[in-house]
Amino acid sequence: MRDRDIIECEGTIVRIHRGDFCEVEVTIGAVRRTVRAKRSGRMNVGRIQLCENDRVRVEVSPYDLSRGRITYRL
Numbered sequence: 001m002r003d004r005d006i007i008e009c010e011g012t013i014v015r016i017h018r019g020d021f022c023e024v025e026v027t028i029g030a031v032r033r034t035v036r037a038k039r040s041g042r043m044n045v046g047r048i049q050l051c052e053n054d055r056v057r058v059e060v061s062p063y064d065l066s067r068g069r070i071t072y073r074l
Contacts, residue, residue: 007060010074011035013052022050024058028065035060037068048073 011026014034024037037058039050050056050073057072 005062007062007065008071009058009060011056011058013050013054013056016050016052022070024056024068024070026058026060026068028060033065035068036066037070040069040071043070043073 007028009026009028011024013022014025015023017023020038022037022039024035026033026035035058037056039048040059050070055074056070057074058068059071060068
């Protein structure tokens, strides 16, 4: 996937699941939706912890808007 295909948006972590997945509520365009997202590799290396109600930056693929990758904690 190329960089120009990725949709970047900001959201709030609603729930944290086992297996390092989180449900993040984001606004894509005018639509508010819940995205199932996983931490990026840099966040794993830096051991950055996530909690509920944290603001995060999420990269979402335009091909599957229900999955994403958390790249930054705001």
